[in-house]
Amino acid sequence: MSTPARLKGTLFVSGTRLLYVGPLVATRRHAHHAAQIVIAPGGLDIEDSVSGRIHVGGAVIPPHVPHGHGACAHAALLFLDGDERASRGLARDAEPRCEAWGRDALDVMVPRDPTPEMARALMASILSAVDLGPPPGPRHPAARRMCALLDGSGTDDVDLASLSREAGLSPRQMRHAFTRDVGLPMRAYLRWKRLRRAVAAVEAGASLSAAxxxxxxxxxxxxxxVFREQFGITPTQGLSSITWRTLD
Known part of the structure; x- marks a missing residue:
C-alpha cells in the first residue's frame, strides 16, 4: 500500500492568516471556517459538492463551502480565518458552484522559495488582486462576546444562560444570533478553534497526540x-513535512 503524498512546502503563519507555498496534494471534499484563495500558475482542478469541476489558475473559495482540489507542482494557498472581515464578506455571498470561484485573471507571481518578506508581499498582492467586496456589517454584541469566550475557554463550559440574559435574549435566540452572524453553530465553531490550537501546538513542536x-x-x-473533515487530508499529510515560518 502506497504512502499518501504529503505537503512539503512552507507554511507562513500571520495571526488569523495562513499562507502555504509549495506543491499541493489532492484532497477529498471538505469545508472549513476560512476563506481560501488559491493561485496555481500551472493550473489546478477544483470541484464542488454537486460534482462540478473546473481547471483554473486561480480561485476564491468562500468559507463553509464544500470543495476539493487536485494535486499540482506549485501553488500558493491563502487561508483567511472565518472571523476576519474579508472572510465574512465572502461568506455573505457564498456560491456553492465551483464555476463561481474561478479567478484566472489574477495576475500574481508565486515565488519558489519565498523569504518571510516575500511571503508578506505575496499575501498583500493576493488580497489586492481579489475583489472582496464591501465589508460586512458588525456582528451582534452577544455573538462577538460568545466568540471570545469560546476562543479562550477551549471547552464547552460557557455559561450560555448568563450570557443570554445579559444580551436580553433567550438561549434559543442566542444560538440563532450566533449561527446567523458567525456562519456556524457554537459547537462547530468550538471544533474549528480547537483545530486551530492543535495546529499551533504542532507548529511549536508538539506531537499529534500532545497537540x-x-x-x-x-x-x-x-x-x-476532524482535520480530515476540515481540510480533506490527514494531519500527517498536512503538517508533518512542511516548513513553518512565523510572520508576526
Whole structure:
C-alpha cells in the first residue's frame, strides 16, 4: 500500500492568516471556517459538492463551502480565518458552484522559495488582486462576546444562560444570533478553534497526540478525523513535512 503524498512546502503563519507555498496534494471534499484563495500558475482542478469541476489558475473559495482540489507542482494557498472581515464578506455571498470561484485573471507571481518578506508581499498582492467586496456589517454584541469566550475557554463550559440574559435574549435566540452572524453553530465553531490550537501546538513542536490533548480533543484519532473533515487530508499529510515560518 502506497504512502499518501504529503505537503512539503512552507507554511507562513500571520495571526488569523495562513499562507502555504509549495506543491499541493489532492484532497477529498471538505469545508472549513476560512476563506481560501488559491493561485496555481500551472493550473489546478477544483470541484464542488454537486460534482462540478473546473481547471483554473486561480480561485476564491468562500468559507463553509464544500470543495476539493487536485494535486499540482506549485501553488500558493491563502487561508483567511472565518472571523476576519474579508472572510465574512465572502461568506455573505457564498456560491456553492465551483464555476463561481474561478479567478484566472489574477495576475500574481508565486515565488519558489519565498523569504518571510516575500511571503508578506505575496499575501498583500493576493488580497489586492481579489475583489472582496464591501465589508460586512458588525456582528451582534452577544455573538462577538460568545466568540471570545469560546476562543479562550477551549471547552464547552460557557455559561450560555448568563450570557443570554445579559444580551436580553433567550438561549434559543442566542444560538440563532450566533449561527446567523458567525456562519456556524457554537459547537462547530468550538471544533474549528480547537483545530486551530492543535495546529499551533504542532507548529511549536508538539506531537499529534500532545497537540490533540492540549487542544481538547479526546485523542489523536479524534484530531485526525476532524482535520480530515476540515481540510480533506490527514494531519500527517498536512503538517508533518512542511516548513513553518512565523510572520508576526
Amino acid at each position: 490533540a490533548a492540549s487542544a481538547g480533543f479526546a485523542d489523536s484519532a479524534h484530531l485526525s478525523r
